[in-house]
Amino acid sequence: MRSLNESNCVVSTTAHFDPSNKPKGLLRVFKALKNSLRAFSWLTKNEAAFKQELSLAAVAFVVLVFWSIPFLERAILMSSIFFILFAEIINTAIEVTVDRIGTEFHALSGLAKDLASAGVFLSIVIACVLWAGVFYSHI
Numbered sequence: 001m002r003s004l005n006e007s008n009c010v011v012s013t014t015a016h017f018d019p020s021n022k023p024k025g026l027l028r029v030f031k032a033l034k035n036s037l038r039a040f041s042w043l044t045k046n047e048a049a050f051k052q053e054l055s056l057a058a059v060a061f062v063v064l065v066f067w068s069i070p071f072l073e074r075a076i077l078m079s080s081i082f083f084i085l086f087a088e089i090i091n092t093a094i095e096v097t098v099d100r101i102g103t104e105f106h107a108l109s110g111l112a113k114d115l116a117s118a119g120v121f122l123s124i125v126i127a128c129v130l131w132a133g134v135f136y137s138h139i
Contacts, residue, residue, distance in 0.1 A: 043092065049120070050088050057081045073134050080127035087123035091116040 023031055043050040060081045064074045094116040098109045 039089070043089065047088070047092055050085070050092065053081075053084050053088055057085060069134065069138060077127075077131055077134060080123075080130045084120070084123045084127055087120045091120045 022028070044054065060078060064078060067074075095113055098112050101109070
């Protein structure tokens with residue numbers, strides 16, 4: 001069981017994990033959805049990069065609504081934007097995990113954060129290549 005303080009950060013956990021007591025079926029799906037929505041809420045309130053990338057996703061969606069291209073190309077381009085959001089979520093998860101372990105400087109902690117950041121950068125490069133390729137094929 002988790003308890004949360006006012007900033008929605010986990011402050012205590014139980015030490016015992018009982019895999020036989022896990023929810024099953026639709027209850028598990030609903031609990032997972034609730035946890036995911038809480039994570040999205042935290043990201044939109046606390047992560048500037050995620051907010052920027054979410055704004056990018058909104059702009060991309062509007063562009064794709066009005067851009068007359070085949071459905072598959074629209075799906076690929078929107079997926080490339082979702083991939084950026086995915087990479088940012090993983091980056092943030094790594095950052096908060098490293099910070100949970102300790103805030104003092106450690107070369108491996110810095111490397112973990114840098115590698116996660118490089119993953120976000122690479123996802124942006126992939127999206128740019130895909131968008132440029134589709135744009136070029138339609139001019």
